[in-house]
């Protein structure tokens with residue numbers, strides 16, 4: 312059984328973001344499995360770094376979509392993302408310096424943060440984005456777009 316199981320409760324209704332969340336969960340599961348196999352520190356650092364890089368690209372994509380939609384709670388959401396990135400960078404530096412390794416405590420903290428973030432903070436934009444997509448251009452006939460005449 313995987314360390315974190317994807318369920319439909321995690322869905323944010325936007326396929327590109329769901330796919331990214333699934334990949335993030337897969338990377339945490341890979342980190343967990345690799346730790347249990349007692350792999351080398353280098354291998355654990357590599358997966359942790361991949362997780363943090365992918366996290367940053369996901370945050371950028373998610374915030375880009377929210378900015379485009381003029382999401383009113385974007386700043387608070389962005390600050391939560393930044394806090395996670397700062398902590399992750401600090402942990403990675405400590406790992407590289409040999410002060411810390413990937414432990415069960417770290418994995419439990421990752422699982423807790425991601426589950427709470429996707430099920431809490433991310434879910435807050437679901438209804439907003441879905442309402443915005445109904446009003447997106449193309450949903451109405453616009454005389455200005457007519458090329459006839």
Ligand SMILES: [Fe+2]
Nearest residue numbers: 373388432433
């Ligand atoms: Fe988010």
Ligand SMILES: [Fe+2]
Nearest residue numbers: 332373429433
């Ligand atoms: Fe997200």
